[in-house]
Amino acid sequence: MPELARFGAFKICVFPGDHLPAHFHVLGRGWSVMIEIVSLRVLKGAGPRGSVEEAIAWARVPDNSYRLCHEWRRLNERE
Secondary structure (H helix, E strand, O other): OOEEEEEEOOOOOOOOOOOOOOEEEEEOOOEEEEOOOOOOOOOEEEEEHHHHHHEEEHHHEHHHHHHHHHHHHHOOOOO
């Protein structure tokens, strides 16, 4: 599970062999959230509001969005 970013209370990861839609995981101690890469909407899970908002703000940055898309394709595209 490649870790793309680490913050004080959580980390952002993309899992290999994962299901559609393209998404990333925000993992904290005792909580996890799955967020769609394109829309940045929460697909599943719950966590501290500030942490989830911080993860979404990170994903909105163009370089980070590109990196999320690149990692998703690298780890999950099937022929």
